[in-house]
Amino acid sequence: MAFHMNKIGIFFGTDSGTTRLMAKKMAKLLGDVAAKPLNVNRTTADEMLQYDALILGTPSYGVDQLPGKSTKIEDGSWEEFMPQLAGKDLSGKVIALYGLGDQEKYPDRFAHSLIHLYRWCVAGGATVIGQWPTDGYVFDQSPAVVDGQFCGLVLDQRSQSLLTDARLSAWVAAVKPALLAKLT
Ligand SMILES: Cc1cc2nc3c(=O)[nH]c(=O)nc-3n(C[C@H](O)[C@H](O)[C@H](O)COP(=O)(O)O)c2cc1C
Incomplete structure (x- = not known):
């Protein structure tokens, strides 16, 4: 399984598939260095922790929480996955986050679930x-804003889908060098 270390791990939660689609677009932009994106409801903490370079994504559902069974995702999502990671040491890992x-x-409460991944x-x-x-987003409040910036890439396929591809390519170009630096 050591070969995984040589790739960027991409993990997402989703209900209606948008966050998966974004993961696939990122993997395509990254090329060979990206592992196949995996839904967190079909993987394990050990699988995720094999990677030192990670991209993690979540949609926003509910109020001030991660999506999962309590936000009516029947197969579960981040809410169920996160407890597996309790107490795990992530030092040395470089993680880029995105939220829908x-x-x-x-x-x-725009893109609120993202803050829970960040924390x-x-x-x-x-x-x-x-x-x-x-800049370029119109909202009143977002818990995902930390020190004046979103704590990861925020994408809005509902109200600003025309901006998505440009945001994706700019963000992937920005995070790629730091992620690549973690590959052995
Ligand atoms: C029931 C419901 C609740 C939602 N709640 C929020 C919310 O609190 N904040 C937000 O920014 N978006 C919210 N959204 C929008 C979704 O996060 C957005 O459509 C996202 O792209 C869905 O991703 P998915 O297709 O991967 O599940 C909500 C959507 C639905 C259907």
Whole structure:
């Protein structure tokens, strides 16, 4: 399994598939260095922790939480996966985060679930990269804003889908060098 270390691991949660589609687009932009994106409801903590360079993504559902069974994702998602990682040491890992949301419909808690991935990475001692400016988004409040920037790439396939491809390619270009630097 050691060959995994030579790739960038991409893991996502999803309900309706948008966050998976974004993972696939990222993998395509990264090319050979990207592992096949995996849904967190079909993988294990050990599988994820084999990678030192990671991209993790989540949609936003519920209020101030990660998506999972309590937000009506029947097969489970990050909510169920996260406890497997409790207490794991993430130091030495470089992690880029992305989150999906809908700023028109949820302007008061835009992309809120992303902050929970961020907090978990920081608590585990990982280096989080890929912070993203809030310019160009229209919302009232987002818990995913840390020190004036989103704590990862935020994509909105509901109200700003035309901006997605440009955001994706700019962000992937920005995070790629730091992720590649972790590959052996
Ligand atoms: C029931 C429901 C609740 C949602 N709640 C939020 C929310 O609180 N904040 C937000 O930014 N987006 C919210 N969204 C938008 C989704 O996060 C967005 O459509 C996302 O792209 C879905 O990703 P998925 O297809 O991977 O599940 C919600 C969508 C639905 C259907």
